[in-house]
Amino acid sequence: MSFVAPPGYQPIYGPTIPYLGPIHGGLREGMSIYLQGSIPESITRFFINLLCGESESSDIALHFNPRFDGWDKVVFNSCQDGTWQSEEKIRSMPFQKGQVFEMVIIVTSQGYQISVNGNEFHTFQHRIPFERVRAMQIAGDVSIQTINVIGVSLPEHSGFQGMGGQPIYNPPVPYSNMIPGGMYPKRTIIIRGMVPYGAQRICINFMVSRSRDIAFHLNPRVREGIVVRNSMIGGTWGQEDRELLCHTCMSIRSGNQRFKVFVNGQHLFDFFHRLQSFNEIDLLEINGDVQISYIHF
Incomplete structure (x- = not known):
């Protein structure tokens, strides 16, 4: 049976702007929303709203509104019962005309913590309980490549396990870190990154820390x-498997017999376990010419 990501983990690619879509299951503390997009040269303004319903008339828990008007600023606000509340103006612009961006909205107990291109920008204090949020709206002069809601809490009987904890944003490469709890059946790890022009070497290794065995070596060769x-x-490489290259957002799911690799939500290939006990895998290493946006265990 093929693996289909649960709604909360399935990224949305290339949405039409204006966009209005649900946030499945709503928001909880510790969740985050990852956006990747680009700003046109002709921008005047755009906005991102977190809505307390699935219609444009719903209360707005967060209104994020960059304005390029000669006095560049970002306006934050909320709207309740059809009435806008007091604006917060940040007279600094984290976006650049004609440039791509990555933006993260992290839900904390205090507010929405906004980071752009890896830099913390502003925290907007909660005025409306974040538990009421049910949808996201995006409109204006912006192009969005990816929307991904991370950290959705799923019911135990859903069959999808292993997506707990906080994502790791913008880790340095080379990256080497223990996998919390190790690998086990039905565990999914999402790796989101960008391969820069001219990249030559990239590798992702799932390893056994005590022996340094590489259970799964994933090596995109861009030029080929x-x-x-x-x-x-045991220090000896096995036989190579090869597949056509495809990259952007990769999720890797472990099973009793194999790793299943998905790229941009589509199943790409399987890699059958060669270790007798794959649950000894407890280390993730990433090396080479790649910029990692986030890793979510």
């Missing part, structure tokens, strides 16, 4: 247009 998969057990 392929993805090589392999393992290295």
Whole structure:
């Protein structure tokens, strides 16, 4: 049976602007919203609203409104019962005309913590309980490539496990860190990144820390247009598997018999376990010419 990501983990790619879409299950503390997009040269303004319903007339818990009007600023606000409340104006502009951006909205107990391109920008204090948020609205002079709601709490009987904890944003590469709780059946790890022009070498390794065995070696070779998969057990490389290259947002799901790799929500390939006990895998390493936006265990 093929794996289909649950609604909260399935990124939305290339949405039409204006956009209005649900946030499945609403918001909870610790969740975050990841946006990747670009700003046109001719921009005047755009906005992102977190809505307390799935219609444009719903209360707005967060109104985020960058304005390029000669006095560049970002306006924050909320709207309740059809009435706008007091504006917060930040007279600083984290976006640049004609440039791509990455934006993260993190839900904390105090407010919405906004970061742009890896830099913390502003925290908008809650005026309306974040538990009421049910949808997102985006409109204006902006192009969005990806929307991803991270950290959705799923019911135990859903069959999707292992997506707990806080995402790691903009980690430095080379990256090496323990996998909290190790690998186990039905665990999914999402890696979002960008391969810069001219990239030559990238590798993602799922390893056993005590032996340094590489249970799953994932090696996109950009110039050749392929993805090589392999393992290295007892210091010896195994036989390579190869697939056509495809990258942007990758999710890797473990099962009893194999790793299943999905790219941009589509199943790309399987890699069958070569270690006798794959639950010994407890280390993730990423090296090479890649910029990682986030890792979510």
